[in-house]
Amino acid sequence: MLFNSVGYLLFLPVTVALYYLLPGRWRCVFLLAASYFFYLIWRVEFVLVLISATLVSYFVALKMGQIPKKKQRLKYLVFSLVINLGMLVFFKYLGFFTDIVNQIAGITGGSSVIPYYSILLPIGISFYTFQTIGYTLDVYRGVLKPEKNIGIYALFVSFFPLVLGGPIERGRRLIPQFHINHDFDPALITGGLRLILWGMFKKIVIADRLSIYVQPVFNEPGYFNGIAIVLVVMLKMMQVYADFSGYTDIAIGSARLMGIKLNPNFNRPFSAQSISAFWSRWHISLTSWLRDYVYFSLPFKYHGKIVKWRMNLNLVITFVLVGFWHGPYWNFLIFGLLHGFYMIMANISRPFMSDFNRISGLTKAPRLLQGLNITATFLLVCFSAFFFGQHQLRDSFMMIGNLTDFSHPGKVIIPLLKNNDFLLGILLIIFMLWFEYLIAKKSFALKFLNKPLYLRFTAYLIMVFFLLVFGVFSSQNFFYLQF
Amino acid sequence: MTRNKQFFTKFCTFIILVLVVNMALNAVYNHWMYYFRLSRNQDAQFEAYSDTLKYLMLGNSHDRVNPEILGNGFSYMTPKESYIQTYYKLKYILKKTNKKPENIFLSIDPVNFSPRTEKDVSFDGYWRKYLNYYEMAIENHDPGYFMNWFTGNFCSYVGNYKYAYMSLLFINVDLLKIKNGYIPARNYKNFAKEPDREALGFEIATAYLSSYSKKSVLGESKYYCKILALCKQYKIHLMLLRMPMTDEYLKYARKMVDLDKLDREIIDITRKHCDDYQVFDFRNEFHGKPEYFFNADHVNPDGVKIISLKIKQFTIDH
Numbered sequence: 001m002l003f004n005s006v007g008y009l010l011f012l013p014v015t016v017a018l019y020y021l022l023p024g025r026w027r028c029v030f031l032l033a034a035s036y037f038f039y040l041i042w043r044v045e046f047v048l049v050l051i052s053a054t055l056v057s058y059f060v061a062l063k064m065g066q067i068p069k070k071k072q073r074l075k076y077l078v079f080s081l082v083i084n085l086g087m088l089v090f091f092k093y094l095g096f097f098t099d100i101v102n103q104i105a106g107i108t109g110g111s112s113v114i115p116y117y118s119i120l121l122p123i124g125i126s127f128y129t130f131q132t133i134g135y136t137l138d139v140y141r142g143v144l145k146p147e148k149n150i151g152i153y154a155l156f157v158s159f160f161p162l163v164l165g166g167p168i169e170r171g172r173r174l175i176p177q178f179h180i181n182h183d184f185d186p187a188l189i190t191g192g193l194r195l196i197l198w199g200m201f202k203k204i205v206i207a208d209r210l211s212i213y214v215q216p217v218f219n220e221p222g223y224f225n226g227i228a229i230v231l232v233v234m235l236k237m238m239q240v241y242a243d244f245s246g247y248t249d250i251a252i253g254s255a256r257l258m259g260i261k262l263n264p265n266f267n268r269p270f271s272a273q274s275i276s277a278f279w280s281r282w283h284i285s286l287t288s289w290l291r292d293y294v295y296f297s298l299p300f301k302y303h304g305k306i307v308k309w310r311m312n313l314n315l316v317i318t319f320v321l322v323g324f325w326h327g328p329y330w331n332f333l334i335f336g337l338l339h340g341f342y343m344i345m346a347n348i349s350r351p352f353m354s355d356f357n358r359i360s361g362l363t364k365a366p367r368l369l370q371g372l373n374i375t376a377t378f379l380l381v382c383f384s385a386f387f388f389g390q391h392q393l394r395d396s397f398m399m400i401g402n403l404t405d406f407s408h409p410g411k412v413i414i415p416l417l418k419n420n421d422f423l424l425g426i427l428l429i430i431f432m433l434w435f436e437y438l439i440a441k442k443s444f445a446l447k448f449l450n451k452p453l454y455l456r457f458t459a460y461l462i463m464v465f466f467l468l469v470f471g472v473f474s475s476q477n478f479f480y481l482q483f
Numbered sequence: 484m485t486r487n488k489q490f491f492t493k494f495c496t497f498i499i500l501v502l503v504v505n506m507a508l509n510a511v512y513n514h515w516m517y518y519f520r521l522s523r524n525q526d527a528q529f530e531a532y533s534d535t536l537k538y539l540m541l542g543n544s545h546d547r548v549n550p551e552i553l554g555n556g557f558s559y560m561t562p563k564e565s566y567i568q569t570y571y572k573l574k575y576i577l578k579k580t581n582k583k584p585e586n587i588f589l590s591i592d593p594v595n596f597s598p599r600t601e602k603d604v605s606f607d608g609y610w611r612k613y614l615n616y617y618e619m620a621i622e623n624h625d626p627g628y629f630m631n632w633f634t635g636n637f638c639s640y641v642g643n644y645k646y647a648y649m650s651l652l653f654i655n656v657d658l659l660k661i662k663n664g665y666i667p668a669r670n671y672k673n674f675a676k677e678p679d680r681e682a683l684g685f686e687i688a689t690a691y692l693s694s695y696s697k698k699s700v701l702g703e704s705k706y707y708c709k710i711l712a713l714c715k716q717y718k719i720h721l722m723l724l725r726m727p728m729t730d731e732y733l734k735y736a737r738k739m740v741d742l743d744k745l746d747r748e749i750i751d752i753t754r755k756h757c758d759d760y761q762v763f764d765f766r767n768e769f770h771g772k773p774e775y776f777f778n779a780d781h782v783n784p785d786g787v788k789i790i791s792l793k794i795k796q797f798t799i800d801h
Contacts, residue, residue: 006630186490216689223685420648457497464501465508473642 096328182259192256199249539584607635684731
């Protein structure tokens with residue numbers, strides 16, 4: 001069931017209504033049943049993987065909770081990691097590694113050594129596996145007590161707003177919320193509905209409209225020249241943002257309807273002034289997960305001293321994982337490597353850049369410096385978008401190769417400027433960025449909520465009918481559900 | 484408790500407001516939508532048509548044969564019409580009106596069989612009177628058709644801002660120009676004068692034909708076969724058309740679809756379901772003559788005239 005489907009529009013209000021009508025002790029049982037139903041709709045077999053991930057991490061955590069010494073807990077942690085990561089590797093990465101082995105065998109003159117099996121990827125596996133691993137690691141580190149109620153724990157893993165595409169939640173934040181009896185709170189309901197409406201707007205009106213321009217170029221890159229490619233790669237970043245942040249808003253809004261607060265996943269990433277700031281604002285739940293459980297777990301010392309090259313190496317490893325988490329494609333590996341490279345270059349050039357800014361007088365014009373930094377970060381991120389997707393790697397390089405082809409720019413630009421749909425897409429991007437800038441200001445929300453009811457209703461009605469009239473209703477999947 | 488009561492009152496008020504605005508928008512859109520007005524006009528003309536119905540032209544905007552040139556004909560082509568819609572409209576004509584055509588024109592171009600368009604249903608605000616959405620959903624195992632029924636009946640404007648805008652532009656259009664159902668081909672630009680015909684050809688080919696699977700060219704073709712079966716049942720002669728394509732469109736179409744194989748497969752399937760048909764192949768009729776096209780995949784009035792006269796000549800000769 002997709003968030004942007006009619007099925008979900010029926011499922012959500014029924015679930016929320018029943019949730020509040022039921023007595024407190026039955027609510028979690030009901031939510032668990034609703035979440036499994038929500039997941040079952042995709043494919044019955046997928047539930048087995050979800051149940052396995054839940055049971056393994058639940059029992060391992062319980063066992064670790066009984067062992068006081070961290071060292072003795074290690075073997076259980078390893079067991080849990082092997083099973084959970086093993087399932088992830090099996091379903092998501094087996095084909096990729098099989099291909100590599102067979103290609104190496106082919107190069108060395110042998111025939112295929114491993115038969116290739118096409119395995120269907122259980123939806124949401126990357127998200128809930130990371131959630132269970134995070135939980136197990138927290139219990140191992142002793143920062144979280146294991147959850148004894150298997151129903152609550154199963155709900156933590158399968159909670160329907162986040163099981164398909166995150167945000168990747170932490171046990172210590174989410175599990176306690178399932179123990180509380182949430183009273184019906186009109187403020188939470190209206191807040192949740194507002195978020196859902198804004199999320200739907202970003203997905204249906206903006207992301208799906210932009211995909212009309214992005215998809216053909218990424219499908220047939222050979223036919224397009226530099227201007228078209230530059231335009232489309234920028235639009236792609238906006239499309240992915242509108243799509244995934246729209247998804248996240250719907251997820252957070254849906255959870256809020258039941259009194260559950262989820263972590264934000266985005267914080268206006270295109271206003272970031274550096275790549276590291278970008279990653280602290282983009283897919284926050286994944287990057288903070290990798291920071292806490294991978295980056296800080298890697299060794300920083302060499303011969304007893306903290307060394308820079310180790311830090312840089314750790315950055316590269318972490319970003320390769322960021323890339324590879326998205327999928328078993330060379331594209332994503334290069335995407336991760338590229339961002340790792342950006343981070344190292346930023347670290348190396350920091351002293352030089354501050355000198356340059358001082359000497360050139362840019363420090364005296366902070367607004368200009370801010371604008372330049374935002375533009376440079378955006379362009380670097382856009383360049384990495386060539387590798388962000390499941391298209392062929394050679395297509396990525398073909399597009400980069402075609403970047404310098406500026407033949408007949410008018411043939412690209414003029415029809416686009418005459419195209420109402422394209423202009424509408426551009427205006428909507430500007431509106432989205434401006435509106436999110438306003439939302440980020442608390443004073444705006446307060447001012448809006450203090451407006452007379454008829455004005456607020458008018459604003460909501462405009463939003464609803466703008467969505468209905470200008471939306472692209474072709475049931476397009478969410479971009480991040482493929483991961 | 485009072486707070487909750489207040490919330491529910493406000494919430495219900497908002498929902499009622501949404502429903503009222505929706506009803507108003509739906510009514511306005513259904514009344515003024517340009518294509519709906521064209522199609523309703525065709526319906527009225529068809530109802531009033533009293534001559535012998537020798538030729539009935541079905542299909543979409545690509546399939547233009549002027550019934551005035553042929554004589555005793557009626558053009559019932561509507562924009563974006565797919566085989567599924569053609570089937571239900573033909574069924575309606577044969578079973579619910581007393582008009583029985585002797586010959587039916589139907590195009591067999593790659594766009595008609597494209598997996599993307601074959602079962603595509605649009606403009607439900609008009610089509611709801613012909614289509615059996617329940618039957619379509621059951622036969623195709625696709626509950627999406629229920630959504631088509633819903634939008635067609637209650638909110639046909641959804642997602643259609645382009646058509647609303649177009650309807651504003653054509654608000655004063657003279658529907659009297661439509662004779663015997665024939666909507667004149669568009670003529671406000673000429674494909675020969677386009678600066679980048681190659682790009683336009685590619686754009687159209689990608690939009691309509693990129694969903695073809697190269698392994699098996701022809702998809703299910705369920706509704707094409709149903710049309711053939713209806714024609715056979717009512718002893719109607721089928722005149723199958725391959726409409727002209729611009730060189731640029733054809734070039735990219737050939738890259739995306741094995742057109743020769745597709746044509747062979749279409750004829751094979753036609754032969755299986757119908758024995759009274761003939762094929763008019765105009766695909767290369769305007770090779771090297773972009774001036775006969777309005778855009779990459781639509782002929783202009785001059786092109787329609789040539790095609791219609793050729794068919795007329797054929798009917799005289801045979």
